[in-house]
Amino acid sequence: MSNPAGMPQSEPERPRGESGVSRWEDAVLAAALMSVDPVGTGGVALRSLAGPVRDQWLTIMRDLQPPGTPMRRIPLHVSDGRLLGGLDLAATLSAGRPVAERGLLVEADGGIVELAMAERIAAGTAARLTMAFDSGEVVLERDGLAMRSPARFAVVALDEGVGDDEGLLNALLDRLAFHQDLTHIRVHEAVACDYDADEILAARALLPGIQVSEDQIEALCSTALALGIPSLRASIFAARAACAAAALEGRTEVTEEDLAVAGRLVLAPRATMLPPSEQPPDEPPPPEPEEPDQEQDKGEDQQEPKELEDQVLEAAKAAIPADLLAQLQLGKLRRSRARATGKAGAVQNAPLRGRPAGVLRGEPRAGLRLNVVETLRAAAPWQRLRREEVARFGGQSNRIEIRQDDFRITRFKHRSETTTIFVVDASGSSALHRLAEAKGAVELLLADCYVRRDRVALVAFRGQFAEVLLPPTRSLVRAKRSLASLPGGGGTPLASGIDLGMMLADSVKRRGGTPILIIMTDGRANVARDGTGGRARANEDALSAARLVRSVEITSLVIDTSPRPQQQGRDLAVEMGARYLPLPHADATSLSHAVRAAG
């Protein structure tokens, strides 16, 4: 069978993971568990490009829903009115009294919401969704209407993100029990489903009677801790998922098997670390995770739950993909795929540029554009009242009465939010204090980013390769956390650093932002693109990477950090089409000034 478009060609994936269950089976199981307990599990984050595998999963998921289950698909740029509800103008006018229109979330009550292109959803839209999630209702305060309507649903978030910097918002990801990745599943694997809607209904009937015991809660909680999962929702979801798994198998009690399913499907995808004393998973007995907090609670009667916990931990570990396992064991923190978008208000209210982002009450002045349709909409309900008013003063009116209060202007989302990407040399030659300065500059820029309303990202290169230390963010808190521990020392893979900075810049551009690339280096590359040593090759690669930056016309700045400014740095800037700035004694403040000038 040929590989479908959009599916990666490379990486011959083993069909079965360490757990002996294929990824496809797990993905289908997640669909079934979500169907058994939609509200309790929140739903599934499905990472995959559009294609036959995803279509097959969606078909199966839909078929699992008992007849009559509402299914709603939410497009990316859904308006508040459609999402939450509002005034149904046509019905209001014909009925002569306010008629409310139900929003998508209310329509989906008791069913499933599919979120299209969920990786690009605006933070505001996501927040409206999560609010309904948390409270089980939509609180509507719009267009002269106030209502509360139940809205209990599960979400299938279709995440088409590519690469680490694109993904679901953390706020959303945290509220979905299951995180499934279909990326490496091939079409011929994606066929079977062992469940049907009748089984789901039977399981739903069993579910209320199923309880999780104290030992089992302990096993799930301590596994979550051992895997470095910060959010408590994960443990709560794991308990719900274990119950759903039991119900699906027709059991009235949660067994070890169900806990293993919860570990695999709920906890494993959230892991940020492995227990310190790691041994190959197949070697019994598995080691105890060293959790300082647990030590004091361990009595002699704790023997059994300990074993239980190990089993959950094993199940979870087995489900963590091998490449991730390797990364975790290297001691590197897995960065969350979620981007940090800014607050909704931080969207620049650029009067005339960007894409429309709703309407605001206001007057059309100073180049603001009147939204005629929305203005008429706003005026419509008041026509009877106004005509009567006009009549009272002896007038006669047949035209539409528009008042100043009706004026609506279109609000635009600023297209060019600036993202400043720092690419910092963290190699031995550049030493640690460079990093400290870059760190300081990033924080200074972030500190007043409310005024500037832009974002900052940080790439560091050292040893053999470059890595994104901080994906584009506006959050000072997040930045501080990521910057807390910066490694330094090793070779100077300048080309890789520029390449990675470029890739980030490119993804910023693709989302309609404006990237600025700041390269901080002494220019002395000694590691080539492929990770091998050698100054000549390394330098050549760096220059060719630089030319690429110039060819795509990204605003850039080369900050030469060597004690005495070098020709190499200058050459790099020329090839890059960048401004060149020798800053041998750069401190955070002068650096941030320089960057501002560049932007």
Add this chain to the structure above:
Amino acid sequence: MPIPFPFSAVVAQEEMKRSLLIAAIDPSIGGVLVFGDRGTGKSTAIRGLAALLPKMRAVDCVYNCDPEAGEDALCAECRTKRAKGPLKSRMVPVPVVDLPLGATEDRVIGALDLERALTKGEKAFEPGLLARAHRGFLYIDEVNLLEDHLVDSLLDVAASGENLVEREGLSIRHPARFVLVGSGNPEEGELRPQLQDRFGLSVEVRTPQDLPTRMKVVRLRDEFERDPPAFVQRWKRQDGKVRSQIQKARDFLPTVDVPDATLEQAGRLCIKLGTDGLRGELTLIRAARAFAALKGDAEVKDAHLVQVAASALRHRLRRDPLDESGSTSRVERAVGELFGE
């Protein structure tokens, strides 16, 4: 309306619970901002608090006017009525009003009553959320995502204590004093400094990292989801205790003494931290007094200051991006130096 999780069943998060109680005891403190990790029970605690607030005495008018209030804190209708004789009042629940994201301006500040305009052709004012929140709580979840134009109206009203509506040919002024409670996750964006400043207390919440606490959270949550009414029933007595604690503290509050020595210490702490303006100092004292009242102590002591210092001051420190430690540890450090902790 969904059943809220009982306030007394919220595990750990002592600072958050304490701050909410303080705001309930002394509304003049200026509300609480709860910022922090996801899934730490921010909204849960706030909604839980709403369910157990003691009732208040109010006139039967749209704005829940206080029958004892001065002239300027009454709505126009009540002012006219009182001129003719004492106002009739009754006990009502304290309003806790949600300001949901996606709310439109007309619903927040009030506008022409659409229904009456359509059906009767009448021009009448329909009060908004700010009116409904008068004398109660206004809760904004994800407050850092609130649209700018709504934040603007909010700031204005929170500062003046009254809402002025000039639209659609209406000119209305009504009292709107409320305790602002906001929650959010800083990872989703910073809060506008002006708005942050409006909050009396600010709390940082983190996910508990010890196993017993985490297990307790999971177990209680699971029990609640299974059968909310039964769960609420089981916690009714504890919630009742908290309710009477609030009531007692409110009654006790006016008699709590703030000695000069404590005032001086509070001043020293604020100078040491370089907090802007006097608002920090005032909030610190008020919060310490409300906390003393909660504890049943007749006099505000250093110990009370120490307990509330971080909540009252951390969001008022000038941001120093180069200081590695967060504002919380800066407050703690200053407290330690001053009080020898």
